[in-house]
Amino acid sequence: MPDPMYRQIAEDLRQKIESGQLPHGAQLPTELELREQYEASRNTVRDAVKWLTTRGLVETRPGQGTFVVEMIDPFITEVTQEYGFGGVEAYLPGYTTDRKLTVTVPRVEIQKAGDIAVPELHLDAGAMVVSRFQQRSIDGTPWSLQTTFYPMRFVEEGAVQLIQATNIDEGAVGYLATKLGIKEAGKRDVMTVRAPDAIEAAIFRLPEDGRVNVFETRRTGYTDDGKPIRLTVTTSPADRNQFVLKVGKVPGTEGQAPAGPEGSHPGGSG
Amino acid sequence: MPDPMYRQIAEDLRQKIESGQLPHGAQLPTELELREQYEASRNTVRDAVKWLTTRGLVETRPGQGTFVVEMIDPFITEVTQEYGFGGVEAYLPGYTTDRKLTVTVPRVEIQKAGDIAVPELHLDAGAMVVSRFQQRSIDGTPWSLQTTFYPMRFVEEGAVQLIQATNIDEGAVGYLATKLGIKEAGKRDVMTVRAPDAIEAAIFRLPEDGRVNVFETRRTGYTDDGKPIRLTVTTSPADRNQFVLKVGKVPGTEGQAPAGPEGSHPGGSG
DNA sequence: GGGTATTTGTCCGTATGTATT
DNA sequence: AAATACATACGGACAAATACC
Numbered sequence: 001m002p003d004p005m006y007r008q009i010a011e012d013l014r015q016k017i018e019s020g021q022l023p024h025g026a027q028l029p030t031e032l033e034l035r036e037q038y039e040a041s042r043n044t045v046r047d048a049v050k051w052l053t054t055r056g057l058v059e060t061r062p063g064q065g066t067f068v069v070e071m072i073d074p075f076i077t078e079v080t081q082e083y084g085f086g087g088v089e090a091y092l093p094g095y096t097t098d099r100k101l102t103v104t105v106p107r108v109e110i111q112k113a114g115d116i117a118v119p120e121l122h123l124d125a126g127a128m129v130v131s132r133f134q135q136r137s138i139d140g141t142p143w144s145l146q147t148t149f150y151p152m153r154f155v156e157e158g159a160v161q162l163i164q165a166t167n168i169d170e171g172a173v174g175y176l177a178t179k180l181g182i183k184e185a186g187k188r189d190v191m192t193v194r195a196p197d198a199i200e201a202a203i204f205r206l207p208e209d210g211r212v213n214v215f216e217t218r219r220t221g222y223t224d225d226g227k228p229i230r231l232t233v234t235t236s237p238a239d240r241n242q243f244v245l246k247v248g249k250v251p252g253t254e255g256q257a258p259a260g261p262e263g264s265h266p267g268g269s270g
Numbered sequence: 271m272p273d274p275m276y277r278q279i280a281e282d283l284r285q286k287i288e289s290g291q292l293p294h295g296a297q298l299p300t301e302l303e304l305r306e307q308y309e310a311s312r313n314t315v316r317d318a319v320k321w322l323t324t325r326g327l328v329e330t331r332p333g334q335g336t337f338v339v340e341m342i343d344p345f346i347t348e349v350t351q352e353y354g355f356g357g358v359e360a361y362l363p364g365y366t367t368d369r370k371l372t373v374t375v376p377r378v379e380i381q382k383a384g385d386i387a388v389p390e391l392h393l394d395a396g397a398m399v400v401s402r403f404q405q406r407s408i409d410g411t412p413w414s415l416q417t418t419f420y421p422m423r424f425v426e427e428g429a430v431q432l433i434q435a436t437n438i439d440e441g442a443v444g445y446l447a448t449k450l451g452i453k454e455a456g457k458r459d460v461m462t463v464r465a466p467d468a469i470e471a472a473i474f475r476l477p478e479d480g481r482v483n484v485f486e487t488r489r490t491g492y493t494d495d496g497k498p499i500r501l502t503v504t505t506s507p508a509d510r511n512q513f514v515l516k517v518g519k520v521p522g523t524e525g526q527a528p529a530g531p532e533g534s535h536p537g538g539s540g
Numbered sequence: 541g542g543g544t545a546t547t548t549g550t551c552c553g554t555a556t557g558t559a560t561t
Numbered sequence: 562a563a564a565t566a567c568a569t570a571c572g573g574a575c576a577a578a579t580a581c582c
């Protein structure tokens with residue numbers, strides 16, 4: 001039982017939300033009503049609402065009110081030995097199968113390699129890279145951003161299609177193989193979670209207070225002799241994405257229920 | 271450039287942090303000093319600091335001040351085809367190799383199956399399960415909580431060691447194989463990210479405002495004929511964990527730098 | 541241990557702006 | 562245009578945690 005008044009109010013509202021008394025999408029009492037119900041000042045009930053907001057339980061809409069957040073039907077990316085996580089090469093929608101995936105045409109830029117690309121691609125500081133950027137949406141909702149970096153050297157050696165803003169049918173990695181004989185023999189995916197930057201928050205329409213994190217997966221592809229050939233960075237909001245990995249023999253895929261607000265671990269702190 | 275004053279103050283401080291002018295661990299000016307520097311009220315500079323706090327850039331310590339967060343040396347869990355993510359069966363520390371992993375003795379409880387276990391283990395509502403809970407720490411810092419649920423039926427059929435609060439040398443899954451002939455032929459891992467609950471926040475010593483999320487991986491193990499035999503739920507803080515998956519031939523593992531505050535994707539929102 | 545200064549946390553009141561209906 | 566509801570910003574007061582003497 002938290003001592004401060006705003007926390008008591010928040011816990012009371014939280015209990016009402018998690019018990020179903022305030023279902024998804026329901027409007028909370030207005031700040032004025034909360035102020036009367038709990039006999040607190042408006043700033044104090046605002047602190048309580050902000051506490052719930054930070055936890056992703058409610059969202060405020062200026063001019064309308066405060067609402068319990070809607071449940072998001074998660075997008076499930078299946079991880080396979082062949083593909084690894086990070087990409088959208090394989091995916092399964094949750095519950096329904098009729099979602100539509102759309103991909104923007106690549107935006108191609110030639111840039112100085114950044115703090116990630118330089119070490120991952122074993123480049124010298126100041127080296128140039130080709131970046132190919134795509135945005136993926138599902139049913140019109142932005143779902144992931146993906147940028148792949150290739151050393152500029154590949155273009156100079158003849159892989160000119162890399163700098164064209166069109167989809168490469170065989171895939172850019174396949175194109176490198178047929179054009180330059182550079183084959184990807186292995187890849188490493190690193191998955192982290194972090195707060196979104198301003199661009200990601202805008203594109204994904206995430207609440208601007210940064211409480212919804214994004215997955216960031218960095219995939220580095222290597223040739224047989226261990227030279228890195230590309231770096232793919234994919235970001236996707238953590239509130240609408242799940243990753244699934246199957247190993248061995250697993251029965252048919254039913255939809256995965258999103259994580260609910262129940263305690264998975266026993267109480268206590270031993 | 272954000273309009274509200276508290277955002278301008280926050281962006282200014284953010285720029286000082288990201289430029290290195292305020293390095294990791296450095297103390298920010300006190301609220302009184304900020305109030306003088308920016309000619310704003312104390313509540314306004316507090317809003318600015320709170321904005322930075324929500325984004326995980328700074329942390330406040332009552333009686334001391336506000337500080338730029340320390341960089342956390344991430345714990346890297348390597349995902350392999352054999353093991354999948356979720357567990358700590360295989361892991362690599364970041365940068366250094368001299369970290370010590372400690373595991374608590376299992377806490378064993380017999381419970382009614384919860385909202386996750388019932389569907390995952392194909393149980394009837396109200397069925398009983400054995401839960402085995404362990405907490406893992408690295409260098410004394412709590413790193414992951416893990417609970418595995420087994421149908422109570424296994425104990426009734428003779429796997430009595432499941433309900434003993436001791437480590438099972440061959441592993442609980444291996445024990446089921448030798449004792450009952452129940453072999454795990456496959457498993458599915460589902461990875462999500464969510465806000466921590468109160469218990470997790472306490473054990474991991476996460477900031478109580480819930481801005482640091484936790485990974486939750488649910489692993490369900492299946493027999494050859496597709497029957498689920500166990501459900502393992504692992505939670506680990508997203509601020510100190512990374513997951514790595516290697517596919518094919520990948521050169522020697524150098525340490526992975528944590529995600530820095532640089533833009534990976536091009537600007538704009540087209 | 542006690543006392544004091546410093547710093548953040550909580551709570552109140554008020555006024556004005558902005559977004560939506 | 563008017564009403565409603567949240568957002569921002571100011572002011573003040575006291576409490577709680579910490580550090581230092």
